[in-house]
Amino acid sequence: MEAANLPPLVGQQFDDIEQQREAAKLGMWIFLATEVLFFGGLFLGYTIYRFTYGQIFVHTSRKLDVLLGGTNTAVLLISSLLMAFAVRAAKLDQRRMLTWLLIGTALLGCVFMSIKGVEYHKDYVDHLVPGRHFEWHGADPHSAELFFWIYFAMTGLHAIHVTVGIGIMLVLALLAWLGKFSHGNHNTVEIAGLYWHFVDIVWVFLFPLLYLVGHR
Amino acid sequence: MEEVTQPKVYVRTCVALLALLALTWAIAYVDLGPFNLIVALGVAIAKAIVIALFFMHIKGSSRLLHLAAVAGMIWLLFLISLTLGDYITRGWVPLNH
Known part of the structure; x- marks a missing residue:
């Protein structure tokens, strides 16, 4: 049988493929809404502490490396471009292209995590990790430490999401290679793409809020 | 396709x-x-x-997806604006203990 003539697989509970695709996307957007609120608690905490200790946040933020943070923003934005092309390749049934684009997205995710690792190491060496090791020679060390608690909590939760995303992309790359997303069965790639873009959006907010506080 | x-x-x-x-x-x-x-x-x-x-x-995409996409954002705005409403207005009214 000619493979290209196979129809996409429609679950019994759906009327047709359009409904199935819409249901998958709606489910993912609802999950992303819960993710917004999951990160939202941390953004709220950030807002209140920044409102309360504004000036100290400005001084403390300058300890962060804008070059590394900014580069990481660009890395994630470009990874989102690859992801968008991956979803396009899946829709066009380009198996080989899809596999490589998913691997490329995962690799840029790894670049992001490596840069983040270098940054975390610098923070550790500079005694900026909160806890017993923390050292601050400016005014109000407790509020400065609070900023770093928030910084590590927010970037840490985001880093966990990137790590999960890298894992998803690699599994999808393998499945794509095996032809699991051919013949219109590209739902999984599309909603994984939504997740990856969401993680990108979170970083788009973290970068200015943590690295570009006030005038540098 | x-x-x-x-x-x-x-x-x-x-x-x-x-x-x-x-x-x-x-x-x-x-x-x-x-x-x-x-x-x-x-x-x-x-x-x-x-x-x-x-x-x-x-x-x-469909209206339904638009709704799902903005829902999380709207609740986040409620969360932040109502909480800030509390923090900003503290001390506006003197309290007699």
Whole structure:
């Protein structure tokens, strides 16, 4: 049988493929809404502490490396471009292209995590990790430490999401290679793409809020 | 086969996002007082909207998906605005203990 003539697989509970695709996307957007609120608690905490200790946040933020943070923003934005092309390749049934684009997205995710690792190491060496090791020679060390608690909590939760995303992309790359997303069965790639873009959006907010506080 | 977006749309989206990143980065070195925060947030919101519209295909998707996409944001705005409403107005009214 000619493979290209196979129809996409429609679950019994759906009327047709359009409904199935819409249901998958709606489910993912609802999950992303819960993710917004999951990160939202941390953004709220950030807002209140920044409102309360504004000036100290400005001084403390300058300890962060804008070059590394900014580069990481660009890395994630470009990874989102690859992801968008991956979803396009899946829709066009380009198996080989899809596999490589998913691997490329995962690799840029790894670049992001490596840069983040270098940054975390610098923070550790500079005694900026909160806890017993923390050292601050400016005014109000407790509020400065609070900023770093928030910084590590927010970037840490985001880093966990990137790590999960890298894992998803690699599994999808393998499945794509095996032809699991051919013949219109590209739902999984599309909603994984939504997740990856969401993680990108979170970083788009973290970068200015943590690295570009006030005038540098 | 499903309708797909032209590659140039994605490339332009990415170029626009990188330009916005350069803008927010550059403005951080200019002293605008409290407007630094407003500009930084404005650029971040613009980037998020561009990503959602073009990369996440909100442009061209159904009303139902639009609703699901803005729902989380609206609840987050409630959370932050009501809590800030509390923090900002503390001390406005003297309390006699």
